[in-house]
Amino acid sequence: MKALLQWIDDRTGVLSARQDRRQAGVPQQPAWLGVWPSAILFTFAVQAVTGFFLWTFYSPSAQTAWESLYFIQYEVAGGWLLRGMHYYAGQVLLALIGLYVLTMIFSGTYRAPRELVFGLAVVMAAMTIALLLTGDLLSWSQRGYWSTDVRTKFLFLLPWVGGDLYKLAVGGPGMGHLTLTRFLALHAGLFSAVFGVLLVLHVCWARRAALRDAHVAFRSAKAASSRGAEGQEKAAFAERKATLVDSRVLNALACVAVMAMVLVMSCWGALGGRPAGQLPGDYLGAELGSPPDPGDAYAAARPDWYFVGLYQFAHYFSGGWKIVPIFVVPGLLVLGFLAMPFIARWRAGHGLNVVATAALAIGVVALTAISKYQDAKDEGHQASLAAAEQDAVRVKELIRAQGIPSAGALALLWEDPKSQGPKLFKQHCLSCHDRAAADGSGMLAQDPSAPNLHGFASAEWLAGLFDPKRIAYAPPRDPQTNKLQCTPTDRPRYFGGTEKLVKGDMVDFVKGNLREVRKDVGEEEFPKMIETLAAEAKRRPGEKASAEVKQAIGDFTCFDCHHFHGENKAPSAPHLTGYGSREWLVGIISDPGHPRFYGKNNERMPAYAKTPQSPEDNILSLRQIEMLADWLRGVWYEPLTHSE
């Protein structure tokens, strides 16, 4: 064993170099300052290890990046912990380097002969930010994607080369596969390697500087010891300082503290006990939001804590001036930090550096607080966060039910009525239709001019339609704008807001003849008619109705205007066959002006898919209309909960 070590040492000098240092007695500046580099080195090692193992699972493409992370988070044993450690240790690394730089400034150890030692620390801090920013995108989640989208587009602020730089950064005209491959190569390759080299250089140079300090201290102490008792005391102190005793315990404790912190942050979600009905991947480790939808920008994308101050600062600049907070100020800050050791040569320089650094730190903290405060009271921001959280939960539900298709997890959301229904309704229907319960919860149109579709064609909805007081009800109109003065609960539910239907035959009938018809047929038949009509929503296309069903409807003179299972071949109002069924809804959304529906009486409702033979001409695809119909009918996949 000894021979082997000797053999290695003869060729590398590794062991004797260590011996030399011990004999020479390498002291440090204050002991606690010596702990920083150890902790930084350790945290970087953690990042290298966890990063490597993540790499063995990660698949950098637009359809697999998020999906492979889902696999790590939920399927791989210990995967959530691996991700959590890598995520939080990255933040800890930046915090450590930031605090290290600050302590060097405040303790004055950045001054000669440590200009380069300090400069390396500053560059390492910048490199850590580069690592965090590139890593941020790799999760390919709503937050990472849209944050990166904004950041890379800042490159356009640069004159002349901006557009080209953007293309180089994202690997093409827009974000996609090549953005991920590029960012992974930068993150796991270039930036990590550069950081490692800088770190090694930093540690070596810091040692060199410390050694020099020791010699200086020792020489001056020796000189002083020949000058009386006070001098001897000083000499003893300096000697003590120069004597080497290893502080490995202190350093090891720092590493343990870093690891403990990272573990606590990774397991934070479990501190309040295991949330009911959730998987470990849901509440442990780093959060995995929903995959990014390039057609649906995530409004709540915010940078991580270290950039929130800059983000808020950038708010105070607009248009072309954004170049100031995004490029000029950060660039000047780095240069300023690098120049500090040289400024300190000037008599008041050190004081100036300390004051400037303190002011900067206070400013960043204040800006961060302002931003957090504004977001907390911004309802739109909170709503976006909630919507993204909902998508994240939903996509995972769908994955558990169906697996991830080759088009990626996002395709599951795109095909999901529960997710797409509200979006489609908001885009295409909400300009006229409400979809809200009686208490006003749901989606409310600004100026409702068509029926509320909440529970459309259900028995409850139909009961209101046949109520003379409700069918044409509308709150009064504002005499100046001619708009309905709606409150969330006081609104037209049926034809009150429409222009033509409110004066149409149906309203006439419900307000007039219906009372007599009910008397003639028998009051007890009326709820039966409503139940029978509501049951049409469940009828499969082509399924025939019994004579009883026909009679239940026909008795109320509905066939005077409506077609129903072969009755009334020339109707003047929408068909009631399969009223409210998926097929019926798909039909009326596709083409409400079709004779089967409102025909020429169609008021303003657009045909969303009038020409099935040329889908590209239509506003919505058939699939979108189907999802809208399913959503209106409340038909979508729901996982079984434990109570069921």
Added chain:
Amino acid sequence: MESPVRATCHCCGGPGAGPPRRGFLAKSLALVLGAAAFATPVVVGIVSFLNPLRQKGQAGELVRLASLEGLLEGGPPVKTPVIMDRVDAWNRFPKQPVGAVFLRRTAKDQVLALQVVCPHAGCFVDYDEANQRYVCPCHKATFDLDGKRLEERSESPRDLDELEVDVRGPEVWVKFERFQPGSTDKIPQV
């Protein structure tokens, strides 16, 4: 990193007076703590790296491969693709070919199913119509219609792998399995 612990230590001795044992204890303690801290990510990483060992293939599923009428009694073997939902890590691909099976109807309601994979090195064997035998394109091992090796010293360590067949009325169901290549025994790959 090293620093003057002795100078700051108040619990024992004066400066520079610590016995060598304390140095040894401190060193060991540091080593244990540091190793424990660093072992955490390493262990977690290795556990997740070994995750593939916990994952099972889709071996042994019964699949409907053909209708009995499509196979001629005493006729030549028919190479039939096995269509199954394929799981690849996080992806699920519905109804994809995952392998193939030679089906041969030996009697009215009997079907012989042979894995197309040669037990030697895992190549797909071909059916040689003219000589009524299977030939492996890689190392020229040959097998008769029942999958028995034809050479005395065959490249293949065993006969072609027969699969369990279940004829359910007009449908031919096969228990689709893969076996480890290279060994004389049929060892299922799971």
